[in-house]
Amino acid sequence: MEARTARQGGPDFLYSKAYRGLAVQFTIVFLLLALVMFFANNAIINTTARSIGLGFDFLWREAGFGIGQSVVAYSSTDSYAWAFAVGIINTIRVSALGIVAATILGLLIGSGSLSENVFVRRICIVYVEIFRNTPLLLQLYVWYSVILNLFPPEKAAFSIFSRIFISKAGLALPRVLVNPAEGTAIVVLLAVGLAGSIVSRRLNLSGRLTMGSRVRWASLLLILAVLAWIFTRPIEYPEFRRFGFVGGFPVSAEFAALAFGLAIYTASFIAEIVRAGILAVPHGQLEAATALGLTSRQALFLVRIPQSLRLIIPPLTSQYLNLTKNSSLAVAIGYADLVSVANTSLTQTARAIECITILIAVYLTLSLATSLIMNIYNRRIMARMGRS
Numbered sequence: 001m002e003a004r005t006a007r008q009g010g011p012d013f014l015y016s017k018a019y020r021g022l023a024v025q026f027t028i029v030f031l032l033l034a035l036v037m038f039f040a041n042n043a044i045i046n047t048t049a050r051s052i053g054l055g056f057d058f059l060w061r062e063a064g065f066g067i068g069q070s071v072v073a074y075s076s077t078d079s080y081a082w083a084f085a086v087g088i089i090n091t092i093r094v095s096a097l098g099i100v101a102a103t104i105l106g107l108l109i110g111s112g113s114l115s116e117n118v119f120v121r122r123i124c125i126v127y128v129e130i131f132r133n134t135p136l137l138l139q140l141y142v143w144y145s146v147i148l149n150l151f152p153p154e155k156a157a158f159s160i161f162s163r164i165f166i167s168k169a170g171l172a173l174p175r176v177l178v179n180p181a182e183g184t185a186i187v188v189l190l191a192v193g194l195a196g197s198i199v200s201r202r203l204n205l206s207g208r209l210t211m212g213s214r215v216r217w218a219s220l221l222l223i224l225a226v227l228a229w230i231f232t233r234p235i236e237y238p239e240f241r242r243f244g245f246v247g248g249f250p251v252s253a254e255f256a257a258l259a260f261g262l263a264i265y266t267a268s269f270i271a272e273i274v275r276a277g278i279l280a281v282p283h284g285q286l287e288a289a290t291a292l293g294l295t296s297r298q299a300l301f302l303v304r305i306p307q308s309l310r311l312i313i314p315p316l317t318s319q320y321l322n323l324t325k326n327s328s329l330a331v332a333i334g335y336a337d338l339v340s341v342a343n344t345s346l347t348q349t350a351r352a353i354e355c356i357t358i359l360i361a362v363y364l365t366l367s368l369a370t371s372l373i374m375n376i377y378n379r380r381i382m383a384r385m386g387r388s
Helices: 002-009 017-049 080-112 118-132 136-150 180-205 209-232 253-279 283-291 296-332 338-349 352-387
Strands: 158-160 164-167 170-173 239-241 244-246 249-252
Touching: 080 118, 080 253, 080 296, 080 338, 080 352, 118 253, 136 253, 136 296, 170 253, 180 209, 249 253, 253 296, 283 296, 296 338, 296 352, 338 352
Parallel strands: none
Antiparallel strands: 158 164, 164 170, 170 249, 239 244
């Protein structure tokens, strides 16, 4: 009775869980902001005392350093901002190639570990155990050393049909000659064709089969026309000169070692994800596939793997994120990725806070974009499984 009287006599918000929760959250946010302000003020005082300053104005100065390999034009007279852009492009390029290669290899190794062939199954298991249980940095050193020590110099490079050359400097590949405007048009038309194929599938699912068929054929013809036009363009082949190969499309040894190492390492984890996802499919599905007369391979790729995607995709997303972040180890073997550019810029300008902020922002953006794409794909897979 007295407790009830005391509650009635005091303010209601003191006894409300909602208000107490808000008060705790407000206090935590206030303390975090105060901590950030403290470190920011400390950074301003120390950088000012050392005549370094704060701000991103340095991005528009001349960089003054070169970048070994770039798919876009770059010279040492360009700005730091363009150098960071080149580093970002290099990071995205090696990450995208690694994701594609690791996905294909992981799918093959994961399904092979369930093969009825004892030899294939053992090879897949040994592969997973070796590459999953050794550090990635060590593997990168090994692959880079293999390229530098086992491959011949450029003058005596291995030749494939006298068009592709392999040496300790990397790969020298043929290149299709297109100007920037043509390259932009190719990308746009291919994107339109891909979007058309997606739209046609949605039309088919909604029951508009005739319209979907027309859109699909139009998209296919557009893609084929673009590819045919690409093959009619002149091709520049690499040619060895006095100081190395000129022309064509060079792939440095650092890029090759990094992409190969990332794909091999990540594929061992993806293989285990694929194996676990396939084993999680009810055994009755395999029995039903066998009753329908499907072979073991048909049952694997038409029944078991499609049904296991709902279990595979969430952990697969984590591996994609790990591969993108692990690409920062490129600095150990000399590949000019984003971290390498940031380290060089930090050394020259002493703008550590700004360079690290750029690194955090870029990797966070890449991770969130990858998660968004995979989550959209995962929801579509779940919706498709729900309809079936």
